[in-house]
Amino acid sequence: MPMKGRYPIRRTLEYLQKGDIVFKNTVKIMTVNYNTHGELSDGASSFVFFNIPQIQYKNPWVQVMMFKNLTPSPFLKFYLDDGDQVLVDAEGKDHKDISQHVKKILGKSEEVLRAEELARMVHSNPANFGPKKYCLRECMCEVEGQVPCPGLIPLPNEMRGKYKSQMKGTEV
Amino acid sequence: MSVKSVSVHAKWIVGKVIGTKMQKTAKVRVTRLVLDQYLLKYYNKRKTYFAHDPLEQCTVGDVVLLKALPERRAKHVTHELAEIVYKVGNVIDPLTGKQVAGSLFRETLTDSMENPAGSLTEKLQELNISAATREILQKPSEV
Numbered sequence: 001m002p003m004k005g006r007y008p009i010r011r012t013l014e015y016l017q018k019g020d021i022v023f024k025n026t027v028k029i030m031t032v033n034y035n036t037h038g039e040l041s042d043g044a045s046s047f048v049f050f051n052i053p054q055i056q057y058k059n060p061w062v063q064v065m066m067f068k069n070l071t072p073s074p075f076l077k078f079y080l081d082d083g084d085q086v087l088v089d090a091e092g093k094d095h096k097d098i099s100q101h102v103k104k105i106l107g108k109s110e111e112v113l114r115a116e117e118l119a120r121m122v123h124s125n126p127a128n129f130g131p132k133k134y135c136l137r138e139c140m141c142e143v144e145g146q147v148p149c150p151g152l153i154p155l156p157n158e159m160r161g162k163y164k165s166q167m168k169g170t171e172v
Numbered sequence: 173m174s175v176k177s178v179s180v181h182a183k184w185i186v187g188k189v190i191g192t193k194m195q196k197t198a199k200v201r202v203t204r205l206v207l208d209q210y211l212l213k214y215y216n217k218r219k220t221y222f223a224h225d226p227l228e229q230c231t232v233g234d235v236v237l238l239k240a241l242p243e244r245r246a247k248h249v250t251h252e253l254a255e256i257v258y259k260v261g262n263v264i265d266p267l268t269g270k271q272v273a274g275s276l277f278r279e280t281l282t283d284s285m286e287n288p289a290g291s292l293t294e295k296l297q298e299l300n301i302s303a304a305t306r307e308i309l310q311k312p313s314e315v
Contacts, residue, residue, distance in 0.1 A: 011211065031186060053213075
């Protein structure tokens with residue numbers, strides 16, 4: 001059974017995670033003004049259709065707003081933390097051009113992204129045991145090949161302290 | 173104690189004004205895109221904020237930029253009006269700076285009105301001149 005909708009690939013986790021643009025920390029709001037009809041707005045409307053979900057997935061704390069048919073020309077506007085505003089004209093451009101331009105001016109560069117990923121890897125050590133929120137495993141019984149959890153399957157008598165103490169008592 | 177002074181998580185917000193019935197306060201609706209976990213599609217989620225507007229310059233329907241106040245002003249008022257981005261009925265295109273309505277440019281009426289007024293005064297002057305010349309012509313004829 002195929003997925004529903006026009007380009008249902010947009011609704012897959014893989015597509016969302018492939019998003020290029022990660023905004024710098026100063027960008028707080030992104031506004032897209034475009035028109036529903038008209039050829040000049042084609043690039044902007046396909047940018048909204050294809051790239052906005054990827055951007056919002058990678059930047060969950062940036063507010064993204066869309067305005068339709070307000071002005072004759074399509075454009076993007078970014079509101080930064082210091083009160084600065086960045087205006088990007090989108091008239092007649094293709095959606096790939098727009099996303100590349102936005103990545104160039106306001107996106108984090110490849111080096112910064114790689115450095116952040118390294119920092120994250122260093123911070124979380126996969127060898128640790130602990131709560132699921134911070135570590136991969138909670139107990140050794142979860143690992144394949146190790147002694148299973150005695151809550152599910154009772155341990156053999158040789159490993160049970162109670163049995164061993166009973167045996168000691170009866171012998172001596 | 174120190175947590176409340178930071179007031180809100182969001183420093184800058186863009187929203188639409190939905191109510192101005194309170195004195196010096198605007199009720200603003202802010203929409204954010206939230207991912208539906210099953211459909212994996214983004215939908216708008218609304219939240220209302222109250223913003224301090226000392227000059228009462230907002231009308232219902234304006235798109236407005238709010239800035240977080242350093243300290244909470246009242247029980248619900250956490251932001252203040254920074255800028256009216258698009259005024260309802262009077263949207264100005266940021267690229268050209270001209271007034272705009274939908275996908276057309278609005279030409280202001282002042283340009284077209286000046287010329288008719290100018291031509292009217294000119295016409296009056298012409299009439300005066302023509303009346304004066306007629307009088308002069310008639311007088312000698314009378315005499």
